[in-house]
Amino acid sequence: MPSKRGWLSRFGPVLPVVLAVAAALTPLPRPLVDRWYSTGIYPFLQPLLTGASNTFRFAALDVGVIVMVVAFVWLAAREWRRSSRARAAARIAVRAAVWAAWLYLFFLAAWGLNYRRVGMSERLAFDDRSVNDAAAVRLAAAVVDRLNTLHQPAHEHGWSSGGAIDPALVDAFESTSRDLGAPRRVVAGRPKRSILNWYFERAGVAGMTDPFFLETLISADLLPFERPFVIAHEWSHLAGLADEGEANVSGWLTCLRGSTGHQYSGWLFMFEEIMRAVPDAQRDSLIKPLERGPRDDLRAIREREALHVNQRLAAAGWRAYDSYLKANRIEAGSKSYDDVVRLALGLRVAAAY
Numbered sequence: 001m002p003s004k005r006g007w008l009s010r011f012g013p014v015l016p017v018v019l020a021v022a023a024a025l026t027p028l029p030r031p032l033v034d035r036w037y038s039t040g041i042y043p044f045l046q047p048l049l050t051g052a053s054n055t056f057r058f059a060a061l062d063v064g065v066i067v068m069v070v071a072f073v074w075l076a077a078r079e080w081r082r083s084s085r086a087r088a089a090a091r092i093a094v095r096a097a098v099w100a101a102w103l104y105l106f107f108l109a110a111w112g113l114n115y116r117r118v119g120m121s122e123r124l125a126f127d128d129r130s131v132n133d134a135a136a137v138r139l140a141a142a143v144v145d146r147l148n149t150l151h152q153p154a155h156e157h158g159w160s161s162g163g164a165i166d167p168a169l170v171d172a173f174e175s176t177s178r179d180l181g182a183p184r185r186v187v188a189g190r191p192k193r194s195i196l197n198w199y200f201e202r203a204g205v206a207g208m209t210d211p212f213f214l215e216t217l218i219s220a221d222l223l224p225f226e227r228p229f230v231i232a233h234e235w236s237h238l239a240g241l242a243d244e245g246e247a248n249v250s251g252w253l254t255c256l257r258g259s260t261g262h263q264y265s266g267w268l269f270m271f272e273e274i275m276r277a278v279p280d281a282q283r284d285s286l287i288k289p290l291e292r293g294p295r296d297d298l299r300a301i302r303e304r305e306a307l308h309v310n311q312r313l314a315a316a317g318w319r320a321y322d323s324y325l326k327a328n329r330i331e332a333g334s335k336s337y338d339d340v341v342r343l344a345l346g347l348r349v350a351a352a353y
Contacts, residue, residue, distance in 0.1 A: 106212060111214060121347070136278050137282055140275060193217070200220075200221075201308040228258065229252065232262075234247075248269075268297060274341055
């Protein structure tokens with residue numbers, strides 16, 4: 001009879017792979033995920049992971065990636081030296097599958113299951129009748145008006161930079177999170193720069209939420225008036241809003257409840273979104289009243305992107321991210337970013353913009 005140790009040695013590596021495949025393919029009911037994970041386990045886990053990672057000025061994800069790559073290469077080299085080529089290749093392939101399986105299971109447990117929760121428009125008061133062209137035109141007019149009004153005081157007030165957590169933005173974020181149904185206080189992440197920044201700039205990625213240590217990673221080339229919205233967007237992911245459209249509307253509402261500079265950042269973001277949503281025949285007349293100051297800032301954003309973004313890399317990155325989102329039950333894929341206008345028009349909590 002095989003010993004227990006022999007059984008584990010032979011079949012142990014299969015277990016995480018089987019669990020990962022089952023977790024990926026099992027269609028968990030969204031209400032169950034929302035109740036037991038997104039508003040149950042996750043709100044207790046998030047403050048622990050983000051609170052711990054906030055103690056480091058560097059990105060814990062960077063350290064994790066470096067350690068894993070070095071360990072994997074070292075183990076692979078040892079296998080290659082000690083075994084035949086075929087045996088070494090087989091062991092390396094098995095180890096890669098096992099490590100990938102454990103990473104995926106950790107991803108789901110730490111944050112990833114939020115992709116499978118009930119959508120914001122289903123769990124909050126939402127009026128489909130408010131989502132129409134007339135409402136979009138009204139919002140577009142409000143965006144232009146607020147940008148014209150806020151430009152000068154926002155630039156006079158200025159914006160925080162570096163890795164400091166802005167207390168006023170935190171207060172606005174906590175207020176928004178409560179209104180969007182967060183069951184507990186969400187710990188805001190310290191804005192950090194990652195070794196992945198070279199990719200962020202060239203692929204046009206403004207920021208990222210580390211799904212393992214729940215950190216906030218921000219591209220270093222962002223202009224000061226872009227940072228508040230991007231940070232608020234990434235904090236919204238920390239609040240369990242995995243869907244990009246939901247994180248966008250949460251980040252926008254957070255900025256609108258913040259300082260003058262935060263508000264201006266939120267309205268700058270919404271300008272690009274709402275102008276894509278209004279009828280083509282009315283777009284030019286809506287943009288015409290926009291004054292020189294906001295126009296210059298929008299031009300500066302486009303120039304920053306033109307300077308740093310590699311269009312081929314950006315397109316490939318968006319295709320990969322689209323596949324990633326669809327694999328995690330976001331049917332719209334990368335188009336979910338555009339859902340912010342529908343949510344902004346239909347959510348009752350956003351009606352007072």
